[in-house]
Amino acid sequence: MIRRVALLCLALLLPLVAAGQARAAGYRYWSFWDRDGSAWTYATQGPSTARPSDGAVQGFRFAVSEDSGDADQPRGAADFGAICAHTPRQDGTKRVALVIDFGTPADAPAGEKPPGAARTACARVPEDATTAEALATVAKPLRYDTNALLCAIAGYPRRGCGEQVSDKATGAPSAAPATRNDGGGPSVGLIAGGAAVVALGAAAVWQARRRRA
Incomplete structure (x- = not known):
């Protein structure tokens, strides 16, 4: 069960990472x-x-x-x-x-x-x-x-x-520029999306362990 949850989190997070990279135009x-x-x-x-x-x-x-x-x-x-x-x-x-x-x-x-x-x-x-x-x-x-x-x-x-x-790294058509945080790192949207995915995954793991108990 835990492995399935981890794979689900990864599947949800990858599109967010790709979207952040696509916006790096x-x-x-x-x-x-x-x-x-x-x-x-x-x-x-x-x-x-x-x-x-x-x-x-x-x-x-x-x-x-x-x-x-x-x-x-x-x-x-x-x-x-x-x-x-x-x-x-x-x-x-x-x-x-x-x-x-x-x-x-x-x-x-x-x-x-x-x-x-x-x-x-x-x-x-x-x-x-x-x-x-x-x-x-x-x-x-x-x-x-x-x-x-x-x-x-x-x-x-x-x-x-x-x-x-176009995005300089991939040549893909660019979207609107990402909103950057003060440190010039990943976009705020990407960080928030990743945090949401991690939170959902943690909740699923906790529920699975509770059922076993």
Whole structure:
């Protein structure tokens, strides 16, 4: 009896695990980052509203990611002094160091490939300029969708904008992104489902032993 219950629990749990893995999909998009000292932090504003100060370092990375917790960071040098070494300060303007990482071939849309390695640029713009305005001075053409989402930098990619992609591990069509717990582990739904199955199994085992007694 106990063996039968264990097999039943396993049969119920496997679909939950598979569902959790199927939801481990992502979106292909340009993520936006701020440089905080020696580390990148995911930006809390979009480039069209962020207004960096003189000396800021900001980055963009094209990749497939599930959420901000697992997003790939920009690669390459990210030092303001080095990037803007030949761009002196001028009254009424500010300098923003930008790191633009086109990502890897694995994350590129079908039929496209990254136009090169990560590049850096120093944008000199008016003091009240946004990051989007700074980016436009050094990496045209930019492309946005109707919701003002940044779709392409320097013309890459040619098509698409934040589209959901197939699961990277299996190639299966992706579902809605899973809700992750604070530790970035399995989805909350998967944990709850597994706990329910274990609880049912424990109850069945207890009843079986009670009948024997």
